[in-house]
Amino acid sequence: MTLRGNLRAGSVLAVLVGLLVAGCSQGGPATPAPTPDVQTAAPTAATGSLDDTRWEASQLGGSPVLEGSTVTAAFGADGSLAGSGGCNRYRTTYTTADTTIAIEGAVASTMMACDQAVMAQEAAFFTVLADARSFAVTAEELTLSDGAGAALVVFDVQPQEVAGTWVVTGYHDGDSAVVSTVQGSTPTVEFAEDGTVSGTGGCNQLAGSFEVDGNAIKIGPLASTMMSCEEPAGVMEQESALVVALESAATYSIEGDHLEFRRADGVMAATLTRG
Template identity: 40%
Template sequence: MVMRPMKDTMRKALPLAGTAIVLAACLLAAGCTGQAPGGKDNETVQGIDLNGTAWDLVSYAQNSSMVNALEGTPVTLAFGENTTAGGSAGCNRYSTSYSVDGTAITFGPAISTQMYCMKPGVMEQESAYLGLLNTVKTYEVKDDTLTFFDEKGTAVLVFKKHVPPEPEPLVGTDWELQWYNDGDAVVSVIAGSEVTAVFDEDGKVAGSAGCNRYFASYTVNGTEMTIGQAGSTLMACTDEDVMKQESTYLRLLGTVASFSIEGEELTLMNANGTKVLMFAKAVPPEPKPLTGTNWTLESLHTGDAVSSVIAGSEITAVFDEDGRIAGSAGCNRYFATYTVNGTEMTIGPAGSTLMACTDEDIMKQESTFLSLLESVASFTIEGDRLSLRDENGTAVLVFKEAQAPVALPLVGTTWVLDTYHLGDIAVRVIEGTEITAVFGEDGKVTGSAGCNNYFATYNLSGSSLTFGPAGSTKKICAEPEGIMEQEERYLSILKAVRSYEIEGNQLKMLDMNGWRIFAFNAKV
């Protein structure tokens, strides 16, 4: 969303350079005239130089009385250079001009960003505040309180001097972009998109650019900062505005020359001192558990390049509590063992089915993925993202939590065999053959074993599943080659089944050790 254009003067005012304003009720004994009881004026300063001060709003006029500002949504006013002022109106950033003559003060029309905040009362308070600024005619400073009066001498806005909070550290804080300055306008981050930055101790900054993940190097010397050319994954999001915002953000990162942190706000400036990027501290979501979560791969890091997963392909990972990882490698199903010690992780050599997909790029991606799995030495989980890192700490594989599909019922679904296991080898069903299983409510399972139809009884108890002896028709099929041997194996292995699991449209049958021996997909 684009904000109304802001002049350079506003951008200089946005820093909140020293003090901030909070609304507080006007309780001055002499009707807010600035005169202390008894006619003395030893606590009140009129005509103070406001330049460089900042204030937090405490209260404002509403329906002929003063009401307290909402908690948790600070309204601020900072007086900058060249008679410019600005700050936060509670939801949006604003800027205005001002002029002072003794105790007389007036504000020019305010311009602001155009975000909408959902918290009740915030937008109404913001509108009232910006409207009241236009009514201000005089002011008074008493101790740490600043009061604005309208033309009738009635207090309309009351502030307290801003006490800057302890700044958050640059390193180790999750920063979320609020707005950026593209040179022509100050622009709010598009609603629903998320642009983030995390600076680490090794001089690397990374995060989400709105669509793609990005990474770059950075150096700091005091408040000076330079950020190297950013690399990123290469996904193409359908929202053109999000892609344009991403391009602008990555370009502006390269212009950064300095930074400042006030409380929970990080501002990055260019060589002219113009604020180009403003972040607020992000509250990291609760990390997902490693096991029991479905992970979908977002990017692979090979050498100096980060690659997005090929559009239309899907690489997944599910870690179970028994030290096994399995999923789709893009074409084939894969499986491996893993061990975890704190944040350390090792993954054993992966086995997989032996399909050959026609897309060579997908097969190359699959080979790269399986190779990178063996390089994993540690892992981190931040919110809904899992990063698998090599021994150098490089995130070689980055996954995002995937929503688990709704599990189909065992009974009444036609299940088609995808792979079966012979020891540690996963064998793909011969192309041109189909092995099926249909569980009836009468405790019988029927289907095709590839050549013949078969039938057997089955017993269910929770996730336990066993089969009785299987019978079948007596045809002999000559083609394709190996079909009769495959049928014999299938009917023989049925006897080893002891339990089952269903994840969405996938059925797994497991042996007494919990190892998968059959993998079925629901027939569409």
């Protein structure tokens, strides 16, 4: 059987051999060689700054956020503010000075329709953003308040734990776009605490290593088994492109149960949801 990829680390080879043995015998999989622990969470910015921080709302207007909905805010060091209103994705810009904040641009969002209660909450959240005049931030919590000092929305810091199992929902096709996965296939990726990564592209088993430093990530090189699958149609092309997309990832971000990988040039490499 031939391996695809350059197995530079002994731990990668050990993981792949374990996968092959598990698929061809009734015995348990081989135990991979240990690898050094890796950091799996991106830290927030220093207390007092919103730059490069990510948050999930816990309270809006003094009431808990609706159960089952996820309202997020990601503050970029470049003055960008983006996230989810609970139904739609939104984007705007902001400025801060000491503890004051101003949302400078109109809040632009997608136009999806959701449950009426979620839509009402989202509209209230967008209004809150426009009304925010000050902020108070710690390592764990962010509060936006109005001009009178009344709290408008309270956020909890959003964990950036990449460890776990993720289901791929989209990947860069190597041409010009991120495309959805082939219907009838379920490509998955699992990041382990020991720095190994495994999964499937929809046909073959994948194995490799990864490293995290802040929100920077390096995946691979990835190796795979060399099975050939005729169904579902397009799964082999998907698998090849997915391996390239994952190996091209330079940064990552997590919002709720959604994970995004981006290349060094900022182009989206892959999108995933927590499995």
